[in-house]
Amino acid sequence: MPGDRPTIPADPGRPGAAGRPEHGRPNPDGRPAAGGRSDSAGYPELAGRAVLVVGVGVSGAAAARTLLARGAQVRVVDAGDDERRRAAADRLRELGATVDLGGLPTAPDGAALVVTSPGVPPTSPLITASAAAGVPVWGEVELAWRLRGAADWLAITGTNGKTTTTEMLGAILTAGGLRATTAGNIGTPIVEAVEADPPYEALAVELSSFQLHYTERLVPLAATVLNVAPDHLDWHGGADAYAAAKGRIWSAAETIAIGNADDPASQRLLANAPGRRVLFGRNLPGQGITVDNGRLVDHEFGGGRIVAVSDLRVAGDHMISNALAATALARARGVAPEAIAAALTGFRAGAHRNVEVAVVDGVRWVDDSKATNPHAAAASLAGYPSVVWIAGGLNKGLRFDDLVREARGVLRGVVLIGTCADEIAAALVRHAPDVPLERAAGMDDAVKAAASLARQGDTVLLAPAAASMDMFRDYAARGDQFAEAVHAREG
Structure with missing residues (x-):
C-alpha cells in the first residue's frame, strides 16, 4: 500500500553548483553550500x-x-x-x-x-x-548519501586500482590537514563515516560497480573512473551494464568528472558526463594532470609541478596512473601541492598488490594476489621483463586471450592452479604455445614448480587473473599462502 512506503524528500542536502567555486573548493567552513547534515x-x-x-x-x-x-x-x-x-x-x-x-x-x-x-x-x-x-531499493552508499554530514565525497571507481588510489587519496587528504578517512568498499563503512563525531571534512570513497548500481542521487564533489575492463559480467548481465554502473559515479552535473586519458573505456564514459570534465594521463603535454619531464604536474587546477616520479615508492605505469588520479581528486578539493608530494613520497601499496616477498638465488618473488581479473594481471605482468607466472582460480565469466597475447613476450613459464586452469591453458596454446606450462594442485606445489622454471633475474609473479574462492578464503589468504611457501623455500 502507498501509505506503507516512505515518501522520499527532495534531498535538502544535495549540493548545488552555486555552492562551489570553479575548482571545487567548498565554502570556508568546509560544508556543502546548499545543505549540510541531515538527520x-x-x-x-x-x-x-x-x-x-x-x-x-x-x-x-x-x-x-x-x-x-x-x-x-x-x-x-x-x-x-x-x-x-x-x-x-x-x-x-x-x-x-x-x-x-x-x-x-x-x-x-x-x-x-x-x-x-x-x-x-x-x-x-x-x-x-x-x-x-x-x-525503493537503496544500497548502503545511497543511505549514507541521504543522511550525510559535512564531508566532501571524493569518489573512486574502476575495474582495477580502486583500493590503492583510495588509500593514496586518504593519505593526501590527511597530509593536507583535513580530518578525513577512507570509506565505502574499503575502510570505514560509509554510513558510519557520515555519522562520525566530530564530523569528517572529506572522505576518500571507494565504490564498486555493485555499490554504484544501487545509487540514485549520489553527488560527489569529484569522482574518477580509473579504467573499465570486463568484470563481474555474471552479476551485471553483460559488459555494457557493468560499464554503465561505473559511469553512474558521474551522473550529476555538480560532480567534477576525472577521466583516464590512457583508458579508452574511461574516456567513452567521460564523454557523457554532464559536469566539468578533467583528464589525467601519463602523456598529456600542457593539459590535465600528467607527467612532464619526469614530474607529476597539475595543469588543471593551478597546482603546477608537484613531485618527481623518481621519488615515488610505487612501481609500474598503472601505479603512476593511480597517483595521477589521486592527485586530481585532491586538487579538486583544494589540497596544496606540497601536501600531495609529501603523502605520495611516503606512500607504499597495500598487502598483496605487487609486493616483493623475497629474493632467492637471484629470483624475485612477487605477490599480486589482488590481480583478480585479466585486466589487473596484464598491468602487473607488464611491469617485469621476464616472468614465471602463477595464475588461475575462479573465473568470473571472462576470457584470457588478450591477456596471454599481450604478455607472451615476457613469459619464461606458467604455473596454473584453480578451476579455470584449463581456460588459461587453452589461451596459452593459442597464443603462446612455446611457453613452458606446469599444473599444480595447490600453492605449495605451484611455488615448487615455479622455482624449477625460474632463472636468475626472473620474477615469479602471483597474478592470478581470477578470483580466489575456489581454493582460498579470499585473495589475501591466497597471497599469504604464497608468501608462506616462498619463505619455506627461502628457509
Whole structure:
C-alpha cells in the first residue's frame, strides 16, 4: 500500500553548483553550500517505518545500526547461516532488530524500504519484486548519501586500482590537514563515516560497480573512473551494464568528472558526463594532470609541478596512473601541492598488490594476489621483463586471450592452479604455445614448480587473473599462502 512506503524528500542536502567555486573548493567552513547534515528530523519517514536490510556483513550491519538509531523498525535477512553470521545477528538483535538467516524472502513483505548489501544482484527475486511493488531499493552508499554530514565525497571507481588510489587519496587528504578517512568498499563503512563525531571534512570513497548500481542521487564533489575492463559480467548481465554502473559515479552535473586519458573505456564514459570534465594521463603535454619531464604536474587546477616520479615508492605505469588520479581528486578539493608530494613520497601499496616477498638465488618473488581479473594481471605482468607466472582460480565469466597475447613476450613459464586452469591453458596454446606450462594442485606445489622454471633475474609473479574462492578464503589468504611457501623455500 502507498501509505506503507516512505515518501522520499527532495534531498535538502544535495549540493548545488552555486555552492562551489570553479575548482571545487567548498565554502570556508568546509560544508556543502546548499545543505549540510541531515538527520532523522530531516527524514521523518525513517522513524517507525519498516525497513528490510539484506545482509549481515559489514555494510549491512552498519546500515541496520544506523536505521535502528533513527527509529526505524528493522528486519535483517541473510542467505547464509554460519558462525560469523549468527554472531552478527545476535549483536543486531540486542539493538532491537529482527534477524532471519538461511534464506532471503522473495518479496519485501510490507517493508517501506529495502537496503541491500552490494553482493545481491538486481536479478534476485527480492530485488525484482521490490521494484515491481514500488518499494525503493537503496544500497548502503545511497543511505549514507541521504543522511550525510559535512564531508566532501571524493569518489573512486574502476575495474582495477580502486583500493590503492583510495588509500593514496586518504593519505593526501590527511597530509593536507583535513580530518578525513577512507570509506565505502574499503575502510570505514560509509554510513558510519557520515555519522562520525566530530564530523569528517572529506572522505576518500571507494565504490564498486555493485555499490554504484544501487545509487540514485549520489553527488560527489569529484569522482574518477580509473579504467573499465570486463568484470563481474555474471552479476551485471553483460559488459555494457557493468560499464554503465561505473559511469553512474558521474551522473550529476555538480560532480567534477576525472577521466583516464590512457583508458579508452574511461574516456567513452567521460564523454557523457554532464559536469566539468578533467583528464589525467601519463602523456598529456600542457593539459590535465600528467607527467612532464619526469614530474607529476597539475595543469588543471593551478597546482603546477608537484613531485618527481623518481621519488615515488610505487612501481609500474598503472601505479603512476593511480597517483595521477589521486592527485586530481585532491586538487579538486583544494589540497596544496606540497601536501600531495609529501603523502605520495611516503606512500607504499597495500598487502598483496605487487609486493616483493623475497629474493632467492637471484629470483624475485612477487605477490599480486589482488590481480583478480585479466585486466589487473596484464598491468602487473607488464611491469617485469621476464616472468614465471602463477595464475588461475575462479573465473568470473571472462576470457584470457588478450591477456596471454599481450604478455607472451615476457613469459619464461606458467604455473596454473584453480578451476579455470584449463581456460588459461587453452589461451596459452593459442597464443603462446612455446611457453613452458606446469599444473599444480595447490600453492605449495605451484611455488615448487615455479622455482624449477625460474632463472636468475626472473620474477615469479602471483597474478592470478581470477578470483580466489575456489581454493582460498579470499585473495589475501591466497597471497599469504604464497608468501608462506616462498619463505619455506627461502628457509
